[in-house]
Amino acid sequence: MGCAVTRVQRITVLGATGSIGLSTLDVIARHPDRYQVFALSGFSRIDELLALCVRHRPAYAVVPSSDAAVRLREGLAAAGCATEVLEGEGGLCQVAAAGEVDTVMAAIVGAAGLRPTLAAVEAGKKVLLANKEALVMSGALFMDAVRRSGSVLLPIDSEHNAIFQCMPGDYARGLGAVGVRRILLTASGGPFRETPAEALLDVTPEQACAHPNWSMGRKISVDSASMLNKGLELIEACWLFDAKPAQIEVVVHPQSVIHSLVDYVDGSVLAQLGNPDMRTPISNALAWPERIDSGVAPLDLFAIARLDFQAPDEQRFPCLRLARQAAEAGHSAPAVLNAANEVAVDAFLQGRIRFPEIAGMIEQVLDQEPVVPLATLDAVFAADQRARELSREWLRRHGR
Ligand code: NDP
Ligand code: MG
Numbered sequence: 329m330g331c332a333v334t335r336v337q338r339i340t341v342l343g344a345t346g347s348i349g350l351s352t353l354d355v356i357a358r359h360p361d362r363y364q365v366f367a368l369s370g371f372s373r374i375d376e377l378l379a380l381c382v383r384h385r386p387a388y389a390v391v392p393s394s395d396a397a398v399r400l401r402e403g404l405a406a407a408g409c410a411t412e413v414l415e416g417e418g419g420l421c422q423v424a425a426a427g428e429v430d431t432v433m434a435a436i437v438g439a440a441g442l443r444p445t446l447a448a449v450e451a452g453k454k455v456l457l458a459n460k461e462a463l464v465m466s467g468a469l470f471m472d473a474v475r476r477s478g479s480v481l482l483p484i485d486s487e488h489n490a491i492f493q494c495m496p497g498d499y500a501r502g503l504g505a506v507g508v509r510r511i512l513l514t515a516s517g518g519p520f521r522e523t524p525a526e527a528l529l530d531v532t533p534e535q536a537c538a539h540p541n542w543s544m545g546r547k548i549s550v551d552s553a554s555m556l557n558k559g560l561e562l563i564e565a566c567w568l569f570d571a572k573p574a575q576i577e578v579v580v581h582p583q584s585v586i587h588s589l590v591d592y593v594d595g596s597v598l599a600q601l602g603n604p605d606m607r608t609p610i611s612n613a614l615a616w617p618e619r620i621d622s623g624v625a626p627l628d629l630f631a632i633a634r635l636d637f638q639a640p641d642e643q644r645f646p647c648l649r650l651a652r653q654a655a656e657a658g659h660s661a662p663a664v665l666n667a668a669n670e671v672a673v674d675a676f677l678q679g680r681i682r683f684p685e686i687a688g689m690i691e692q693v694l695d696q697e698p699v700v701p702l703a704t705l706d707a708v709f710a711a712d713q714r715a716r717e718l719s720r721e722w723l724r725r726h727g728r
Pocket of ligand 2: 485486487561
């Protein structure tokens with residue numbers, strides 16, 4: 329290909345120690361002629377971050393605290409690695425917006441990723457968005473910032489990357505203008521797809537994290553099990569593709585081979601298929617509009633043999649209904665939904681609440697917290713904080 333690539337792209341990976349971060353580094357390492365790591369961040373897994381620094385030699389590494397920084401600096405010195413260590417959210421925003429950076433992989437989990445991801449957007453970077461919570465919390469502000477800065481925003485979530493691939497290049501003109509009738513958002517149904525409602529009371533964090541098709545971080549694994557993940561994805565799709573919630577239909581497809589579909593007014597339905605391996609959407613977004621090898625095995629349709637589809641069960645998975653309601657209410661409702669869910673998932677992973685209580689807690693917090701417009705980032709974080717406080721109150725009230 330030679331001359332198409334003018335120079336090596338410098339990449340910051342926020343959340344490098346996580347599942348998406350590691351898959352991103354796997355793809356990057358396959359293409360040293362194209363990509364170079366500029367900065368990596370970690371949070372609790374500092375030894376893993378050290379090993380990644382030794383392997384990828386970034387200019388910067390970011391950790392949350394000065395204790396972690398001391399530990400990482402010692403390790404780097406012992407390994408003869410010249411990586412400079414930065415701390416906290418300021419450090420994350422700095423490596424997201426640095427002049428040397430071309431592309432930022434936003435793969436921190438949860439609300440903690442919002443400010444650094446926005447910093448990358450505001451600096452006009454190519455932003456590969458895995459951190460869906462950031463967009464769910466601040467959708468209107470986030471997309472305004474994308475338009476203002478000219479940042480290129482590419483979805484990493486496998487469904488949204490699939491939809492992006494099935495859309496015409498000029499979809500920003502509006503779904504109606506380009507002949508799109510609806511978006512079909514596929515869902516695996518998670519590990520409890522066939523679990524009876526009564527049995528959901530006793531499921532454990534380990535069972536919730538054992539996803540049948542995907543290997544992911546613990547938070548998104550629980551979200552997939554409750555189907556709140558599909559709800560967050562519905563909201564994410566509304567912002568990315570300027571769609572109304574009613575234009576998005578969730579389709580349970582247990583094999584996770586079709587990653588989503590776009591239905592056109594002429595009756596054509598375009599789908600993107602592939603093995604369930606995040607290196608495909610990551611490679612697609614990294615190289616876009618080109619294509620590169622991702623290391624993912626070719627799809628074997630004969631081995632798959634059949635593809636199944638079902639309607640989602642909102643009785644057993646009320647989180648999906650709650651997310652759709654939040655999407656329709658708009659304004660602060662998605663940020664409140666997200667914050668209540670983060671507290672609930674954390675409590676579930678710690679064994680403090682039962683699985684169905686995740687939905688119960690979110691529903692009460694959504695009922696208690698009025699929907700207000702979010703004109704500034706401070707207003708977003710204020711809504712987030714109020715929802716977290718109401719969620720903690722719920723835990724106290726229930727003696728957890
Ligand atoms: P992981 O839990 O595996 O990784 C999360 C990353 O964020 C880690 O690097 C972690 O550091 C870091 N991190 C955690 N908390 C904080 C914090 N408070 N401040 C700064 N950094 C923090 O999650 P995944 O990689 O699975 O998911 C990352 C994001 O991508 C999520 O938003 C998820 O919804 C999205 N996503 C993931 C998919 C997947 O297949 N995994 C698919 C689609 C979307 P450390 O590990 O060092 O503690
Ligand atoms: Mg997804």
